[in-house]
Amino acid sequence: MKKVIVITGASSGMGKEAVKLLINQGHSVYALARRMDEMQDLQQLGGHPMQLDITHEENVRQVVETIVQREGKIDVLINNAGYGSYGAVEDVSIEEAKRQFEVNLFGLARITQAVLPIMRKNKSGRIVNISSIGGKIYTPFGAWYHATKHALEGWSDCLRIETKPFGIDVVIVEPGGVLTPWGTIAAENLKKTAENSAYQTRVNKTADYMIKMYTEDNNLSSPVTVAAKIVKASTVRKPRTRYATGYMAKPILFIRRWVSDRMFDWIISRFG
Template sequence: MTETVLITGCSSGIGRETALSFLADGWEVYATARNPADIETLGDKGCNIATLDVTEDDDIERVVGEIVDDHGHIDCLVNNAGYAQPGPVEDVPIEEVQAQFDVNVYGPLRLVREALPHMRERGKGTIVNVSSAVGRVSVPGMGIYSGSKFALEGISDALRSEVDDYDVDVVLVEPGPVDTQFYVRANGEIEGVERSGAYERFYEMYGDRQAIDGGMPGAVHPKEVADTILDSANVQHPKARYPVGTVAELTDYVRILPAEWLDKGYGAISSLTSSDWAKKFLG
């Protein structure tokens, strides 16, 4: 019996690579995105494609229902769709805070609530929630995004124990920086933040970081994340968490440090980046 997987956010990056990895492994893949035109090429390769906005209950009910009607079961749900609006906590508009939580927290929760009853009834299934290294350790300028991923982590930890009796697995995949358009879009979003004037050092530091060629330091290719997601869906007893990349692996150690150490570290980095020496070096 062919196994089925539903993947959100497949227009590019991790979602697209995940769809291709599952397809190559012989799964029946349902690749979804808000704009179906963005995933037409996945349809050409053999994926089932569908419009799915994770903030719309009707979309979720329709797509999950289609999978169950066509195949009688859903084996794996990959909650990958995500949205980030960087900026100091005070500066990020409340509507953007709500938007991030709607996509990053309520979206996965909506999908879980729709797919889980089918998995429980069958006594089999895997839910993969794509989190982030900043879902374990928050960093200045990404507080709202980190908060949404912290929430996803907490929900996943509780859910994992709640569904254990039904042989349903809940997995967190936690990439560090990934070489995708996600960060390009997030970087563009910061230009739209109405600045309070209180955090110019942060914006200066952020701009200096963007001036460095080569993208995000330590970034991994999205296929590495996709293959990790596939591996977690294929093993009988997956781990609770899968950090991906050196940055994510280091986060497991950094998060146990005293908060005051982390605060001093962030302060030191900020001071260095905004110094005249750093400006000269980067400029």
């Protein structure tokens, strides 16, 4: 059945690949992102790119209203927009920490709140939140990023219970290592936070490891692989509540579940 699907963070990586797969399945897909120039190919494929900054409430409201005017409904919302802010807690400004939450959690909540009344009216819908295995684990110098993803996990669980009586599913996708520019961008920004810092030596080691991992590690999953799982979570008739996917996602989550905090500290500290 053809669905009206809205996806944020659609200008690159797994978000963009998910849009392509959904278009190929025959769905009406609205690809939302700040960079319209990066989505022209999606329009040529039959998608509907629209400019959106999820941190701007009026922009969110206008975009959702436009889609509903055109389609009369929204069947699926895929919350994929986000970024990783890395740095020692002592070094990252509270302003940057707030921005991390504004994009990764509050922006996501903003567009979800805008879409929910439409889904409730139709007594059906699905919210797919792209979290991370980082919502279950932690890594050196990733405190603010992990905080947003841990928060998203709990937020999504509460939302799932609240919306079930209205026929709305809430699904979480937890990617592991994915070969996208995300890692190198996060690593470069990490180095900037530690200039003349007490953490500089350790930060540089971690950042260099991240850059190597995201440029040389052929084991990382392709964006298409993770996109396929996002599509499944969005379209399967009876979805699971969570889908872990991508490089090392399931093994790492298994380890975290069964080892102590101190043991996991030791394990994760070996990587960077």
